[in-house]
Amino acid sequence: MLSAKSLFQEILDNDESFRLFCSIAASGESQGGWENARIAALVPQSERPLAPKITRHGADEDKHGRIFNALMKKRGLEPVPVPPETDYTMLLENHGIGLAHDKLKSDEPLTVQDIVTYLSHSRVTEQRASEQMELLRKHFADHPDLGRAVRMISADEDNHLAYCHEELLRFAAQGHGRAIQRTLRECALAEIRIYRDVSLAVMDHMGRILGWPRAKAAVLAAGIHAVYAWERAAGWRRMVSLKMPERRDALGGPATSAPEFA
Numbered sequence: 001m002l003s004a005k006s007l008f009q010e011i012l013d014n015d016e017s018f019r020l021f022c023s024i025a026a027s028g029e030s031q032g033g034w035e036n037a038r039i040a041a042l043v044p045q046s047e048r049p050l051a052p053k054i055t056r057h058g059a060d061e062d063k064h065g066r067i068f069n070a071l072m073k074k075r076g077l078e079p080v081p082v083p084p085e086t087d088y089t090m091l092l093e094n095h096g097i098g099l100a101h102d103k104l105k106s107d108e109p110l111t112v113q114d115i116v117t118y119l120s121h122s123r124v125t126e127q128r129a130s131e132q133m134e135l136l137r138k139h140f141a142d143h144p145d146l147g148r149a150v151r152m153i154s155a156d157e158d159n160h161l162a163y164c165h166e167e168l169l170r171f172a173a174q175g176h177g178r179a180i181q182r183t184l185r186e187c188a189l190a191e192i193r194i195y196r197d198v199s200l201a202v203m204d205h206m207g208r209i210l211g212w213p214r215a216k217a218a219v220l221a222a223g224i225h226a227v228y229a230w231e232r233a234a235g236w237r238r239m240v241s242l243k244m245p246e247r248r249d250a251l252g253g254p255a256t257s258a259p260e261f262a
Contacts, residue, residue, distance in 0.1 A: 033062035
């Protein structure tokens with residue numbers, strides 16, 4: 001039976017597919033770490049109290065990248081170059097999701113609107129990350145090799161999402177509500193399209209590595225298109241709602257260290 005668990009188990013059991021999966025994940029997390037570090041450095045003076053939380057967010061992302069690299073190292077594997085069509089973070093940036101890298105590479109302080117835009121984009125992408133890690137936690141929380149990594153990363157992603165909700169609600173109360181809702185909607189509609197394209201590209205690469213028959217590849221592609229159709233019709237709305245999280249000040253502390261995988 002074709003299921004999310006059986007599909008990922010197949011990817012996990014093959015060194016080449018596992019190496020590609022971890023390489024893609026590590027690259028995206030490391031990129032997110034750099035972006036958050038630069039945003040923290042450029043936070044406008046009026047929002048300096050937010051800088052430690054953004055720094056914590058970036059440190060978590062860096063940690064996740066190290067975890068995926070450590071999982072490869074444990075199996076004697078080296079990272080592989082990430083195919084451009086599977087590079088979720090790069091494609092988001094190319095489509096204007098997130099703050100432009102040219103802006104982040106300069107020393108010009110960001111504006112409050114830039115921070116609102118950053119948080120809105122993060123709220124959408126962290127929804128995706130939280131859901132993906134929740135799925136992995138459901139099936140692999142007790143896995144002898146992946147379990148600790150999955151549990152730690154999943155908890156971090158939940159914290160990131162909670163932080164985005166809380167901070168966006170704070171900015172909405174200050175009069176940025178319309179800008180937030182407009183940005184959330186634009187970002188969500190772009191993200192679901194990019195996620196579909198990246199998912200199709202990743203499955204295409206995995207299919208070639210694992211030798212999937214054409215029928216299996218077609219079923220998986222159809223499933224990806226069906227998810228996109230649902231998200232385009234209604235599912236995107238889950239990415240734009242805001243509510244005060246149960247856990248307040250989720251990033252109000254130092255980042256936890258990455259576990260050892262020796």
